[in-house]
Amino acid sequence: MKNREPFRTMLPESRLIDKYLRITRRHRAVLERRLSVTGVYRSQHKILMCISDNPNISQKELAEKKDVSTSAIAVSLKKLEKGGYIKRLVDEKDNRCNQLCITEKGRQVIEDSHQIFHEVELAMFAGFSKEEYETLERMLDRIYENLKKYHE
Numbered sequence: 001m002k003n004r005e006p007f008r009t010m011l012p013e014s015r016l017i018d019k020y021l022r023i024t025r026r027h028r029a030v031l032e033r034r035l036s037v038t039g040v041y042r043s044q045h046k047i048l049m050c051i052s053d054n055p056n057i058s059q060k061e062l063a064e065k066k067d068v069s070t071s072a073i074a075v076s077l078k079k080l081e082k083g084g085y086i087k088r089l090v091d092e093k094d095n096r097c098n099q100l101c102i103t104e105k106g107r108q109v110i111e112d113s114h115q116i117f118h119e120v121e122l123a124m125f126a127g128f129s130k131e132e133y134e135t136l137e138r139m140l141d142r143i144y145e146n147l148k149k150y151h152e
Contacts, residue, residue: 027124034116038109040085045113047076048085048102052110056089056099085109 032042040048050065051057059077063070077100080086085106088098102110125133 027120030120031116034120035113038112038116039083040080040109040113044076044080044085045109047073048080048106048110049113051086051100052102052106056101058097058099060097062100080106 028042035042035045038045047062047066050062054061054065057065059073060070062077063073066073077086077088081088083105084103087101087103089101090098128136
């Protein structure tokens with residue numbers, strides 16, 4: 001019997017999906033390694049960024065925005081607060097609610113993170129011409145729209 005390649009590798013679509021997934025895994029690994037210097041984990045970065053973009057957001061509103069439970073958010077918030085990245089202020093209108101605010105230490109992490117994100121993005125697209133970049137963007141938009149139609 002001949003030594004055959006697995007079925008997935010024979011299909012061009014499968015090869016492209018495999019490459020896309022490899023890129024996303026590598027992107028995550030690069031970001032996690034680069035962001036580790038900030039002392040904040042990836043999931044905490046997302047929460048910190050959301051709080052930064054939505055000053056004085058409540059825990060409940062944050063959970064809704066991130067589409068997770070309030071208890072899941074609570075665990076990360078506790079770690080961020082303990083690390084000095086955020087603080088909770090009692091809502092003047094409702095004493096049962098806390099507003100989440102970024103501390104100066106948290107602002108520094110956000111600033112450092114934005115710089116890291118930008119550096120990684122530049123590295124990802126190094127050597128791409130404007131035309132290649134625009135072509136890739138159109139193709140990715142088209143893939144997204146195809147999936148959206150298929151899902152509906």
